[in-house]
Every structure is written in C-alpha cells, then in structure tokens.
Amino acid sequence: MDALIQNTYPVKAADYTSAGRASADIKRRLKQLGVSGDVLRRVAVASYEVELNLVIHSEGGELELAVFPDRVQLVSSDVGPGIPDLSLAMKEGWSTANDEARSLGFGAGMGLPNMKRNADDFAIESEVGKGTVITMGFRLA
Amino acid sequence: MTIQDMVDILKARVLLGEDKLDTPVYTACCSDLMSDVLAFVDEKTVLITGLSNPHVVRTSEMLDLKCLVFARGKVPGPDILESAAEQGLVVISTKATAFTACGLLYEAGLRGVPVPMEWNTEDA
Ligand SMILES: Nc1ncnc2c1ncn2[C@@H]1O[C@H](COP(=O)(O)OP(=O)(O)O)[C@@H](O)[C@H]1O
Numbered sequence A: 001m002d003a004l005i006q007n008t009y010p011v012k013a014a015d016y017t018s019a020g021r022a023s024a025d026i027k028r029r030l031k032q033l034g035v036s037g038d039v040l041r042r043v044a045v046a047s048y049e050v051e052l053n054l055v056i057h058s059e060g061g062e063l064e065l066a067v068f069p070d071r072v073q074l075v076s077s078d079v080g081p082g083i084p085d086l087s088l089a090m091k092e093g094w095s096t097a098n099d100e101a102r103s104l105g106f107g108a109g110m111g112l113p114n115m116k117r118n119a120d121d122f123a124i125e126s127e128v129g130k131g132t133v134i135t136m137g138f139r140l141a
Numbered sequence B: 001m002t003i004q005d006m007v008d009i010l011k012a013r014v015l016l017g018e019d020k021l022d023t024p025v026y027t028a029c030c031s032d033l034m035s036d037v038l039a040f041v042d043e044k045t046v047l048i049t050g051l052s053n054p055h056v057v058r059t060s061e062m063l064d065l066k067c068l069v070f071a072r073g074k075v076p077g078p079d080i081l082e083s084a085a086e087q088g089l090v091v092i093s094t095k096a097t098a099f100t101a102c103g104l105l106y107e108a109g110l111r112g113v114p115v116p117m118e119w120n121t122e123d124a
C-alpha cells in the first residue's frame, strides 16, 4: 500500500533545544490529514518520547513517519550505543538519563513503557555497538 | 469553573490567551516530571508546574492541554511563550507554590485527572 505521507526527521544527539520539533511537525501533519482525538494524542505522546530518547540516549538517529490509509507507522533508528538489557529498559522507572535530561523533566524511566501502552503495535530491537530500532504502529479508525 | 475563575482564585497573571479565559475546566494535574505527565494524562486538562522550559510547552502541545499554570511566580522566557502562543495555549502565572495553587483550586471544586487508586497485584 502506498503511503499518503512519508517523511524522515534526522534527530541529533544531545540537542535538547530542538528536541520535540519532529514530533510537533508529525502531529501537525496528521491533524491536517484529519487524524484527531485519541489516536492523534497517542501518536504524539509516543513520538515525543521516542524522539527525546534519541536526543537523550542515542548518538544520533532518525524518526520516520509513514501514514497509510488505515495506519500510522513511526520508526526510530539510531547509530548507537544500543541497549544492553531490553527487559530492564522496558521496566517503568528504569533510567540511565543524565542530569541535563532530568532537569528538563525527563529521565523518569517512563518513556518506553508509555510508548508500548500508546501504540497498537510496538517492537524494539537493539544491539550494543550498533543501535536501536523501535517500530510503532497505530490503527486509524 | 472557567480559566477566569482559576485566575481569580490564584490571583494569577495572564501571560497568554486573554481571549480564552471563558474555557471551562474540570480537572488538573500538577507535576514537574514531563514524562509522568505524558504517561498518565489522557484528557484536555490543566497543568500546574514549577518547571519552566520549552519542554513544558511541548508536552502541553502533545497532549492538547487547555492551560498551563506556572507556580511560584515563574514567567517563562519569550521563546517559550512564543511557542505556546503558536499553539493557542492559555498560560498564567501565580505567586502561590504548586501545593497552595492545587489546594486552592481543589477547594474551589477542581479535581485531579482520574487515575486508578487501587493497587494491583503486580505493584510489588
Ligand atoms: N535510543 C536509545 N539508545 C540507547 N539507550 C536507550 C534508547 N532509548 C532508551 N534507552 C535506554 O532505556 C532506558 C529507559 O528509557 P525510557 O523508558 O524512555 O526512560 P528515560 O528516557 O526516562 O530514561 C534509558 O534510560 C536508556 O538507558
């Protein structure tokens, strides 16, 4: 199926000021397409958390948006450092965030579990030294 | 109550959204942890916070919040206000601490965003 929208947003490591721009744009585009309510909020929240993780935890990466007639797909991929223990990372409250991230109101260890809760499909793959790929799907009513 | 009522109760300054003060509000939440707000808020509500950085506004944008209340007289910088203005957010600032602001609003009938109060068996 052809995507109605496909866009890739590069996300820089440690760029705390711009963090969230991609998610704001994603939300705007979806709204323009007529996506609203619960789905729009869930995509926005998951997108923002995954984008912040790229900024806070990764060495840089990208967020890819693809919108199909019946679903929205978000794929976050980065170039490292990878996550050594995925089941630990998925636990509520587990965080390795630095003080800078914490001072901004992040680093509570709620991001990954929250993405999983908000997405209809959630998959995470990670390899230390290579990077992390997170794929999330959202059904459009 | 309306946002105007909140302004009166908190003796707040309106920083943005003068034209939307008649918006009704039913619930609020109070946190400095944006991840937490993103994890439990699922309705258009009010956020009371002592944190003033661009991510407070971004978080409000992602959740479509109605009103942002800065406690302890915090007034965010012009760049933060500009991005709040772009999304049409109402922003007010009160001299009260977050605790007192919450107490006054609760007393006046505003309630917290509903979250289950029961402990689950998985909560170790
Ligand atoms: N893209 C990533 N690259 C490397 N590590 C990550 C990435 N995303 C998440 N992590 C790891 O998983 C942990 C939990 O992430 P999350 O639930 O979003 O909480 P937080 O961001 O608040 O730390 C992080 O603290 C970090 O150790």
Ligand SMILES: [Mg+2]
Pocket (backbone or CB within 6 Å): A049, A052, A053, A107, A109, A110, A111, A112
């Ligand atoms: Mg996170």
